[in-house]
Amino acid sequence: MSFKKLLTAGVLGATLAAPVFADTTKVGFVYIGPVGDHGWTYTHDLARIALEEEFGDAIETSYVENVAYGADAERVMTQMALSGTDLIFATSFGYGPDMNTVAARFPNVAFEHATGYIQETDNVSLYNARFYEGRAVIGHIAGKMTQTNKVGYIASFPIPEVIMGINSAYLHAKAVNPDVEFNVVWAYSWYDPAQEAAAAEALIEQGADIIMQHTDSTAPLTVAQDAGIFAFGQASDMSAFAPQSHLTGILDVWAPYYIERVQAVIDGTWEAGDVWHGIVDGMVGFAPFSDTIPEDVRAEAEDMIAAIAAGEYHPFTGPINKQDGTPWLADGEVASDGDLLTMDFYVEGITSDIPN
Amino acid sequence: MILGSINPAVLVAALMVAATPILLAAIGELIVEKAGVLNLGVEGMMIIGAVTGFIIAVNSGSPLMGFIGAALGGMALSLLFALLTQALMTNQVASGLALTLFGLGLSALIGQKYVGITPPRTPKLDLGLLSDIPFLGRAVFSHDIVVYLTIALVGAVWWFLKYSRAGMILRAVGENHDAAHGLGYHVKRVRVLAIMFGGACAGLGGAYLSLIRVPQWTEGMTVGAGWIALALVVFASWRPWRAMAGAYLFGGVVVLQLNLQAAGVRIPVEYLSMSPYLITILVLVIISSGKARGSLNAPGSLNRPFHASS
Structure with missing residues (x-):
């Protein structure tokens, strides 16, 4: 676990105790690598920052980086769900089983899985790019x-x-x-x-x-x-x-999709989907x-x-x-x-x- | 011939470069372990060296200053380990693991502003006529100075351990710290100095990656090189020249399998690219089991805490 991850975990823990404001939509991100890789994880984090710019105070985002598949991922996602996160993006192929386990326990939380294929509950959505x-x-x-x-x-x-x-x-x-x-x-x-x-x-x-x-x-x-x-x-x-x-x-341009999905959660119209977007969708x-x-x-x-x-x-x-x-x-x-x-x-x- | 269109001179040249960072870290850890201390924080010290060396080289414009900074950075982190294990008597394995995690996180934090910058380049050493020798010129005499200094360092460590008085004291401390203490040697002082040397070498190894091998700073860029260095020390039975042979062997396997792939030779590359890591795991299991120590020529007091009253 990296230093920054510890910090983030601490912040997440602190938010547990804070009163939850109903009008703020909380969005959590689970990353496989460091945000500074200048590759895959970096582009997901760019989209997270774009979300904050788009929605301002209406949303609150958090992320945990370097999360290993398995027990670690399950723990991080459970912690996010418990702390009132409304929408969780897990951005790597191997998170599938962990995400579905957590999703079954938290039917009111929306889950989005990048490049995955496992959809056991109706609150798990899949997305990928062509x-x-x-x-x-x-x-x-x-x-x-x-x-x-x-x-x-x-x-x-x-x-x-x-x-x-x-x-x-x-x-x-x-x-x-x-x-x-x-x-x-x-x-x-x-x-x-x-x-x-x-x-x-x-x-x-x-x-x-x-x-x-x-x-x-x-x-x-x-x-x-x-x-x-x-x-x-x-x-x-x-x-x-x-x-x-x-x-x-x-x-990898994830921002348009993320903005669309967060908007859907805010509007209460979010439904699980399975998309494979290409150049035409801007992904x-x-x-x-x-x-x-x-x-x-x-x-x-x-x-x-x-x-x-x-x-x-x-x-x-x-x-x-x-x-x-x-x-x-x-x-x-x-x-x-x-x-x-x-x-x-x-x-x-x-x-x-x-x-x- | 299986090598196909691969130029052996290029192969040798590439493996010397690939081996240098792990060899630097391994030779430092060898001294640490010879003094009876097991520091599993090599990976953390390497990455701290990579980032501090990079930052100082970028800001000063001098790769030399970068390498000095990297040695100091690695040493500074190793002092934390020394404080924990020598003064506060904490468990060495746990402290070393913590040091790696701490180093990885801290380096990401202080390196954030340096992603995407090109460092000042280290020129290849101009060896004049030597570089014009057929085969050898390309294979052996076409490198930057750090490659040669690393080989010189291996020789120096070998001499130090075998012939110098200080080296014998260090070995005595590592073999039996109670006896060394009884003879009046300062066990902790020797160990702290050894730990510092190990930190400096690991830092240099990290800087070789960020300043010469890659050359860029990116988070987590050592990707396990420190663990391979640790395994190399055991693989080499704590002997400097064998550590160098091991590092070149490892570097050779990595480079050879990539070159075989690039040349389109049909070999099961997945096993070849796996092999260094399999050996690493095997060796790390053996080192922590304790039973095989004697046969492996491990220092007698390795990973045993020392307290003067005991």
Whole structure:
């Protein structure tokens, strides 16, 4: 438990004793990492701050960071519910069982679970972002801009979310550059700056001149900057870490959804839902495009963003074969959400294997 | 050949860099444990070193000042441990764990304003002709000065423990503190000094991450390097050169598996990337079990509190 977490826990404890004002809506956040990671947790905390700006004194927010899955998460959420929190956001995949346990005990508290899939009671809501839409756009830019035709990809864990991202980026790089190759390195971590830096170095040594990451630290960008090659950021605008190398990055934009849900709680209209929002809903955004992206590539990328937002184009549109050559999507066929959320295979053309 | 398109010189160069932070922390902890103290707060001291070194380097514009600051920062935190365990006689394991938690939290607090800043860079040492030697030039003679100073430090610690009088006193204190006390040595003073040295080394290891390896400050950036350093000490049977071999082995496994992946070699990377951590867990279990101590060459008074009246 970190120092700040202790402080927050203390504050939570103190609020237990304070009289509860009925007109203030309390919103609690449970974070898996530190708010200073500049990645995943940081973007959720940006949205929390946006909530405070939007609603002012009408709401009160609190958060606990570095909360481990299991007993720790259950304790934190129970404490929040006991202290009169009306709406609790838990922002990591593994909180599912803990959240449902607590939700069953507190039927009057609304629960929101990011990237989860367990919904046992009618006060648990699920939300997720279609990051593969963003990956398609940066894949296109990478395919256009690579000189060596080698793109380095730092992946975290072999789960559908990450595999989906690799496939989406590869398909769109390949579409504009048939010679492109993807070298994937699995870091087996969401956040390990030294390991991610070493992975980026290994990829550059193998000839990659563009680095993509599905991990949360800014270390790969610094390595790319030193090597004089390009890279994409992750989750938040990381351009300050590598001004010359940073092309753009996929942004996690949670504020619109959080504002909508908090408003629903205030209005008394909150109901459990299950949403998977994309570019059109504003949950997937982009860091400002770098000036180093050529004008035509920028225009194509912006067209693709517009087409995806308008629903005219789906990044997984057939014909697409699986890696072993068996057909997956027929010509014009669009992948179903269920297929995407359980994706455990590479598409045709990627040469490495997914680790078990 | 399994190495495929990997350049071995690059591999060696990368593993030396990857090993340096854990080696620095491990060599410091080795001295602490040789003095009979088990300080599990290495991770906390490393991260404090990472943040203080970063802040001082950014504000002074000098990486050297940063490293000095990191050593002092790690030392300051270790003094807290010394106060708890040597003066107040608290349990070493619990105090060490608390030190890690405290260090992680405190570093996040004082480092908040420094996220997203680039520190002044440490130049690679210009070794002239040596760097032009084929293979060796790229592999061994292309690093920053800290890599070489760390190796020199390992040699110095080896000499200190084996040949110097002060080193023998330190070992005596670690092997049997009652006997050392009976001979008139100041057990607590020796231990406090050892703890301070350990803190300074851990701080330097942390600063190597934040100033050279990554180089940035982000919360929790050591990600377990301190625990690996602790395991290395046991793995090395409390011998300095073996600690260095262990650190290079560990650094080598990490770097090799990443390079094999990048080169597209089909190997079960999940096991390879797991192995250092499995060894760490195994070794930490052995160290805390107590029974295997003798066979492992552990200092006799390791983790035993000393009170002059006893």
